[in-house]
Amino acid sequence: xxxxxxxxxxxxxxxxxxxxxxxxxxxxxxxxxxxxxxxxxxxxxxxxxxxxxxxxxxxxxxxxxxxxxxxxxxxxxxxxxxxxxxxxxxxxxxxxxxxxxxxxxxxxxxxxxxxxxxxxxxxxxxxxxxxxxxxxxxxxxxxxxxxxxxxxxxxxxxxxxxxxxxxxxxxxxxxxxxxxxxxxxxxxxxxxxxxxxxxxxxxxxxxxxxxxxxxxxxxxxxxxxxxxxxxxxxxxxxxxxxxxxxxxxxxxxxxxxxxxxxxxxxxxxxxxxxxxxxxxxxxxxxxxxxxxxxxxxxxxxxxxxxxxxxxxxxxxxxxxxxxxxxxxxxxxxxxxxxxxxxxxxxxxxxxxxxxxxxxxxxxxxxxxxxxxxxxxxxxxxxxxxxxxxx
Numbered sequence: 001x002x003x004x005x006x007x008x009x010x011x012x013x014x015x016x017x018x019x020x021x022x023x024x025x026x027x028x029x030x031x032x033x034x035x036x037x038x039x040x041x042x043x044x045x046x047x048x049x050x051x052x053x054x055x056x057x058x059x060x061x062x063x064x065x066x067x068x069x070x071x072x073x074x075x076x077x078x079x080x081x082x083x084x085x086x087x088x089x090x091x092x093x094x095x096x097x098x099x100x101x102x103x104x105x106x107x108x109x110x111x112x113x114x115x116x117x118x119x120x121x122x123x124x125x126x127x128x129x130x131x132x133x134x135x136x137x138x139x140x141x142x143x144x145x146x147x148x149x150x151x152x153x154x155x156x157x158x159x160x161x162x163x164x165x166x167x168x169x170x171x172x173x174x175x176x177x178x179x180x181x182x183x184x185x186x187x188x189x190x191x192x193x194x195x196x197x198x199x200x201x202x203x204x205x206x207x208x209x210x211x212x213x214x215x216x217x218x219x220x221x222x223x224x225x226x227x228x229x230x231x232x233x234x235x236x237x238x239x240x241x242x243x244x245x246x247x248x249x250x251x252x253x254x255x256x257x258x259x260x261x262x263x264x265x266x267x268x269x270x271x272x273x274x275x276x277x278x279x280x281x282x283x284x285x286x287x288x289x290x291x292x293x294x295x296x297x298x299x300x301x302x303x304x305x306x307x308x309x310x311x312x313x314x315x316x317x318x319x320x321x322x323x324x325x326x327x328x329x330x331x332x333x334x335x336x337x338x339x340x341x342x343x344x345x346x347x348x349x350x351x352x353x354x355x356x357x358x359x360x361x362x363x364x365x366x367x368x369x370x371x372x373x374x375x376x377x378x379x380x381x382x383x384x385x386x387x388x389x390x
Contacts, residue, residue, distance in 0.1 A: 030071035031064075031321065031328050034091035035103035035126070036112065038086060039076035042086060043229075047302050048126035051310030052102025054299035055318065065323040065328065073097065079106045088112040092119050098330040099337070100308040101317040102126040107134035110175070122337040122354065123331055124317050124388055126309035131179040140314040140337075140360035141351055143305075144228060144277040148387075149253050150183035151190075152366045153275050156385045157251055158191050159222045161257040163306045167197035169212050171228050173204050177305035180227065190388055202228075209239040210387035223249040233272075241268045244360075249273055254305060269371030273380065276367045278308040279347045282377045288346030302338045308347060316343055316352050349384030 033056065037049045056070040064070065067381070073095045077084035084107045091097050092115070096254040100116070100123035109125065109132035116123055116138040125133050128141025135150070144152060150168070157163050170180045175291065177200055192234055199212065199218050213236065216224045228311050233256040250272045259282070265272060279288040281303055292311050301307050320336050321328055342351035342362070349365025365386040369377040 001188070019207055021142050021268055028068065030069050032071050032073070032095055032097045033317065034073040034075065034097035034100050035123075036075045036077050036087045036091060036100070036105055036108040037103045037126075038079045038105045038107070039074065041079040043079060043106060045129075045303050045306050046312030047126060047306040048104035048313075049102050049298075050106040050301045050309040052314035054125060054295055054301055055102075055311055055314035057299065058295065059095065059318055066367055067319070068319075068328070070321075074102075074153050075374075076244065077105050077111075079109055081107050081111045084111040085115075087114055092121060097121065097162075099317060099320075099326060100124070102313045104306055104309065105129060109136060109139055110242060119330075120334050121370070122334050124313040124314040124354070125312075125335075127306055128325050130174070134179075134361050135359050137356075137358045137360075138334075140354045140362065141309075142316065142348065142353070142363060143309050143364045144254070144275070144366055146363055147179040147183045147359055147362070148186075149275050149277065149366065150180060150225060151386060152253050152271075152364065152387060153253065154187040154195075155187045155190060155223055155387060156185065156273075156277075156366070156368055156381075157194055157225070158187075158245060158250070160251070160381075160385060161223070163222040165220050165222045166193075166224040166225070167199075167216050167219060167223070169197070169199045169202060169227075170203060170227075171202040171232065172200055186387075204279065206232075207235065209236045210243065212236075213240040213245055216242070217245050221248055223251055224370055225251040226251050230258050230284075234261060234264045237265055237268050237272060237281075251275075257305060257369060257377065261377070262377055263369050263375040264359060266375070267373070273372075274369050274377075276305065276369050277348075277363065278305060278312070280310055280367055280369050280377065280379050281305050282369070283379055292347065295346075309318045312347055312352070313347060315345075319343060377388045 037271035060069045072121040075087035077087045110130045113132045113136035123139045128145045219349035233252045252274045254277045337354040338356045340354045342353045344351045353362035368380045372378045
């Protein structure tokens with residue numbers, strides 16, 4: 001679903017959820033799986049959990065897991081920390097989920113990461129959004145995410161496009177400033193280079209981008225990374241167009257890679273480069289996307305990058321469930337996840353991993369796309385751009 005420009009600062013610390021509940025959902029009945037997603041409010045991600053449900057429905061239609069059906073619960077956190085805490089407790093304690101998969105939320109990881117750890121339950125996140133998704137021992141996103149995505153995008157600009165004067169302007173929501181700073185520092189450690197401008201002063205309420213594009217021109221930036229969501233990126237390009245700035249590449253993250261953005265940008269998008277966390281979903285000829293596209297079409301799930309994340313998360317969990325010997329309990333699933341060998345897939349540039357680490361960021365690769373004259377997207381990088389030593 002298209003992301004609206006109204007983004008509230010919800011990534012804040014809230015009181016931790018209630019004490020741990022070691023219910024495991026064991027037995028011979030359905031295998032309870034859950035997710036916490038932002039399904040209502042100004043910014044929503046429904047396709048991720050819809051795609052996960054499609055995967056589980058197909059598994060159930062083909063006999064389930066050892067004869068047991070998957071019962072999938074999707075809880076709505078409304079983009080609100082208090083609602084997120086209640087939603088997670090319901091999924092874990094009342095629905096007795098053995099694992100979570102396919103979630104996409106503004107706040108869930110940051111709010112509920114400690115709860116998942118205390119309850120020893122794992123979450124294969126469809127779309128990791130907030131910093132907590134990448135710093136928890138019990139959460140592993142399938143996507144690159146905005147913070148590592150920033151690193152990969154800067155790396156592509158400096159090492160693949162060979163641009164020297166690179167700048168960045170970050171819109172800061174809640175507690176994301178440090179994560180974006182770390183993303184830039186990560187790029188500097190890899191390349192030995194520094195940004196000409198690194199501006200973290202923008203907020204979600206910023207709508208006039210003229211001062212920022214003028215600063216980029218004045219600083220001689222050859223490329224500018226901007227982390228705004230789709231409407232913000234469109235506003236950024238329109239501001240540059242109004243100032244007749246035509247010699248800077250505008251580098252955007254995955255939230256700008258939408259059909260709507262390409263149509264809205266039109267000819268003004270010729271200098272735009274956007275990150276794709278997965279095999280570009282608009283590439284109808286991609287063999288890697290064939291099964292995903294068929295499944296989403298069958299279940300009438302919109303073909304978006306969010307749906308790719310939910311699909312992959314569910315597929316990975318199904319692989320883990322099929323490999324468990326004996327009863328499928330929360331304890332058994334968590335043990336299997338912690339001992340999981342990386343899972344290869346053509347839809348991502350690197351295999352999915354969980355493992356026993358304190359943090360999980362297995363997807364450190366991306367492809368890059370550019371709006372075309374027909375209102376679509378052209379793939380710029382047939383091969384994956386991967387961070388060195390990743």
